[in-house]
Amino acid sequence: MDSVYEALVKIVGKDHVSNQPEELFIYSWDLGTTEPHRPDYAISPRTTEEIQKIVRLANKERIPIVPLGGGLSLAGLAVPFKGGMLLDLKRMDSIIEVNERARYALVECGVSQGQLTAYLERHYPHLTHSEPGAPPAATIAGNVAIHGQGDLAHPYGFNSDMINGLEIVLPTGEICLFGSCATGVGWFTLHPLPDVGLFLGWNGTTGIITKVSIRLFPCKKIRGIGMFVVADEELVPEIIYKITHTQMAEDIVAASQAIPPFTSELQHFTINIAADSEKELEFKLEMIFDDTLGEYIREGEGGFLGFIRGLQKPQISKTADWRKGGGFEYVGSIMPIEKYPECYRRGKEISERHGIPYTVLGRCIGAAHAMMFSWTYAFNRADEETIKHAREALHETDDLVLELGGTIWKPGVYGQKLVMERLNANTLNLMGKVKQLLDPNGIMNPGNWEVR
Amino acid sequence: MALADFKYGDTIHRCFRCGYCKFPVNWTDVNNCPAYARFRMETYSCGGRLWLTRAWLSDEIGWTDHFAHIMFSCTACKNCEVKCPLRFNVDILNMITAAKGEMVERGMIPAGVKEFLENIQLHGNPYGMAKAKRGEWMEGTGLLPYQGQDYLYYVGCVGSYDTRAQEATKALGAVMQKAGVSFGALGKEELCDGNEVHMMGEKGLFEMVAEKNIAQFGKLGVRGIITLSPHAYNAIKNIYPWYGGQFEVLHQTQVLRDLIRDNKLDISKGFNARVTFHDPCFLGRWSGEYEAARAILRALPGLTLIEMEKNRDSALCCGGGGGNFYIDFLGGSADSPSRRRVREAYETGANVLAVACPTCLTMLEDALKSEELEGKLVVKDISEIVAEACGIAQ
Numbered sequence A: 001m002d003s004v005y006e007a008l009v010k011i012v013g014k015d016h017v018s019n020q021p022e023e024l025f026i027y028s029w030d031l032g033t034t035e036p037h038r039p040d041y042a043i044s045p046r047t048t049e050e051i052q053k054i055v056r057l058a059n060k061e062r063i064p065i066v067p068l069g070g071g072l073s074l075a076g077l078a079v080p081f082k083g084g085m086l087l088d089l090k091r092m093d094s095i096i097e098v099n100e101r102a103r104y105a106l107v108e109c110g111v112s113q114g115q116l117t118a119y120l121e122r123h124y125p126h127l128t129h130s131e132p133g134a135p136p137a138a139t140i141a142g143n144v145a146i147h148g149q150g151d152l153a154h155p156y157g158f159n160s161d162m163i164n165g166l167e168i169v170l171p172t173g174e175i176c177l178f179g180s181c182a183t184g185v186g187w188f189t190l191h192p193l194p195d196v197g198l199f200l201g202w203n204g205t206t207g208i209i210t211k212v213s214i215r216l217f218p219c220k221k222i223r224g225i226g227m228f229v230v231a232d233e234e235l236v237p238e239i240i241y242k243i244t245h246t247q248m249a250e251d252i253v254a255a256s257q258a259i260p261p262f263t264s265e266l267q268h269f270t271i272n273i274a275a276d277s278e279k280e281l282e283f284k285l286e287m288i289f290d291d292t293l294g295e296y297i298r299e300g301e302g303g304f305l306g307f308i309r310g311l312q313k314p315q316i317s318k319t320a321d322w323r324k325g326g327g328f329e330y331v332g333s334i335m336p337i338e339k340y341p342e343c344y345r346r347g348k349e350i351s352e353r354h355g356i357p358y359t360v361l362g363r364c365i366g367a368a369h370a371m372m373f374s375w376t377y378a379f380n381r382a383d384e385e386t387i388k389h390a391r392e393a394l395h396e397t398d399d400l401v402l403e404l405g406g407t408i409w410k411p412g413v414y415g416q417k418l419v420m421e422r423l424n425a426n427t428l429n430l431m432g433k434v435k436q437l438l439d440p441n442g443i444m445n446p447g448n449w450e451v452r
Numbered sequence B: 001m002a003l004a005d006f007k008y009g010d011t012i013h014r015c016f017r018c019g020y021c022k023f024p025v026n027w028t029d030v031n032n033c034p035a036y037a038r039f040r041m042e043t044y045s046c047g048g049r050l051w052l053t054r055a056w057l058s059d060e061i062g063w064t065d066h067f068a069h070i071m072f073s074c075t076a077c078k079n080c081e082v083k084c085p086l087r088f089n090v091d092i093l094n095m096i097t098a099a100k101g102e103m104v105e106r107g108m109i110p111a112g113v114k115e116f117l118e119n120i121q122l123h124g125n126p127y128g129m130a131k132a133k134r135g136e137w138m139e140g141t142g143l144l145p146y147q148g149q150d151y152l153y154y155v156g157c158v159g160s161y162d163t164r165a166q167e168a169t170k171a172l173g174a175v176m177q178k179a180g181v182s183f184g185a186l187g188k189e190e191l192c193d194g195n196e197v198h199m200m201g202e203k204g205l206f207e208m209v210a211e212k213n214i215a216q217f218g219k220l221g222v223r224g225i226i227t228l229s230p231h232a233y234n235a236i237k238n239i240y241p242w243y244g245g246q247f248e249v250l251h252q253t254q255v256l257r258d259l260i261r262d263n264k265l266d267i268s269k270g271f272n273a274r275v276t277f278h279d280p281c282f283l284g285r286w287s288g289e290y291e292a293a294r295a296i297l298r299a300l301p302g303l304t305l306i307e308m309e310k311n312r313d314s315a316l317c318c319g320g321g322g323g324n325f326y327i328d329f330l331g332g333s334a335d336s337p338s339r340r341r342v343r344e345a346y347e348t349g350a351n352v353l354a355v356a357c358p359t360c361l362t363m364l365e366d367a368l369k370s371e372e373l374e375g376k377l378v379v380k381d382i383s384e385i386v387a388e389a390c391g392i393a394q
Helices: A003-012 A021-026 A048-061 A113-123 A140-145 A233-246 A278-292 A294-298 A316-321 A337-353 A384-403 A413-422 A425-438 B034-039 B046-057 B065-072 B079-083 B087-106 B111-123 B131-138 B157-161 B163-179 B195-199 B203-220 B230-243 B252-261 B291-299 B337-347 B358-370 B382-389
Strands: A041-043 A065-068 A085-088 A095-099 A104-108 A163-169 A175-179 A208-215 A222-230 A251-257 A267-275 A302-309 A326-335 A359-365 A370-380 A407-409 B151-154 B183-185 B224-227 B248-251 B273-277 B303-305 B352-355 B378-381
Touching (some): A021 B046, A021 B065, A048 A065, A095 A113, A278 A294, A337 A370, B065 B087, B079 B087, B111 B203, B131 B163, B163 B378, B163 B382, B195 B203, B224 B230, B224 B252, B291 B303
Antiparallel strands (some): A251 A267, A326 A407, A359 A370
């Protein structure tokens, strides 16, 4: 009998650990183009203490651990490259606390974006969180762990900038708290304690996030999307800059895609606007679309396409079916907004070279401080040739990001290597020391950020 | 069968596994797929099953008992189909049923499933009980056998054999009798409707059952059928037409709604309770009937209807569909969908959980006991509630 399996059964119960070929098959796959690698065990723990015991077992047995949230990064960040224990964290799905006055939610690591959205809509309709474009099954913890952004990125920045506190199981099994919660006074702020922010952007190689306190924001009674279009991509940076100056929008996204053809080569803006009254809404619409964007309309350079009340729930998974193929992956980057035109043109070239209808998108972060620019490549899961093309396009795009002066957002293994080749030597050295200190046995998500 | 020969071989790869299939419509949680709620492994989600099926038909994985358990634990509740945002969503549950069918054809099925199907073949019911006992529920009811009345009262296996469900069967009969509905039942001559056989992918057996029923109904001159169970309603209304069976089919809730609306029932005794209603999958998501039961409950004096957060097309399945009320692949845990569902009902503050399905009735009543909610919450079929409002002694 497999003693590790037996030990895992003792920790989480037999229903929540498997070494059966079916679970090992499913958890070997990322949803993007990354080649599958089978874990030896799939485990769905329920508590932090169970994770602690699993981590201690993994250290004792020198078995890798790969934490998995919603599994929707698409970049192969939770593929068990070296086997081991795949921890599906979605069963840890309690919303522990919503502090209405301090505007934060304390959630376990398996709470999905959709779950928090639904909970707030029902119990705290005047509060919202920054919801990413991913399907609602994406988790809050997974999203902050990869420095995700959401539909409040323009006013409030990265979702990882909205963290008020973290509970982490370290690779050696200790449970650590970060932020005000560490002093036992609640989960309302991450600052001003000494900065030991060693867990975000590391793809689970330095610890497992088990709880997150995430900031909530006012949710106005009316929310909707204003749409604007221009033909000239060179206009996009200045338009974003001007809209951010109004401070009237919640989210600013510019996008272009080959399908449907009538939208191809046009740059479409979706601008989320929120208001508590018709008067406020009218004022904001006027400020943005008349006073700010009116000149483009008058000059014949752009067009107002209307305002739709209500925020359409993101259904990005539809992208996967554009080629009736069930697959897509994208490269995300954090990029100066001025690079939008070149990002668009070069991305379109890469897509065309690989026979993939192009899809690009830029989301404004902060007051035009940067944008998340993404290039999406659809593929047919049943056609190896299209997967190969998508993979090559992704790698070319990783190279492009760095060439254009951006940084790769949540890079996969290929992108991580590119980044590490260019990293400041002392920074890389420090990363190695941190990794060695926190994970002396190298069990955490091996294959990712291999800095040693 | 190779993937290329599978009916959905050119489509099944299109599932992205984005996870919408696990949600209710408002994303409250990821537990609206009953098997996923029970096991919380991706394999047990709709997407997991589709990926595994494709891998099996491509010889990337072999058949195992565990694989079969994963497939047959699907209750065919249709939550996945309703929630999937992609264009091929109409086929995703069919893909799972077809994969079950492939296992059936190869003889690769779990023991419980084999027993279920054998019992249908041998005895005309999944329990393996004697055909002669099927009509025992009629004894002492004063209900008539079907002899050309306006409607055939089709009870189904659960309503005929399960002692708890029989109470609902009798209640509906008594209410219809009191309202003067012209109907009769088949008693021991009744045969399984085959709905679960169909959902288990056993096409041959289903065809046999359907054809026997259609022939019997035809021979008896049946034109209209009233079903106690949404499972029978689905089979006879939605599937039998493929085999030439064309009947006017009504579910009990539609009949009771009309009787109340047309003042054919004296409901003045009312029903003093806070009631929450559990939508049966084969009535709701499969047949689009969400309002009949609610119209009945709203009409009863003294009754306060409280909705569970997950209602209508977002209702959590009780876990009994696809034959799971018998094979019980989802039982044995506080995460079992039936136990989750009674907790959801209890959280509303209701003291009665109303159902409109004998399978839901038995599943949820068992769950109530496991959750130790007896005395705090009662599960009743809507027929029993109406019977009480009419002053019919139970």
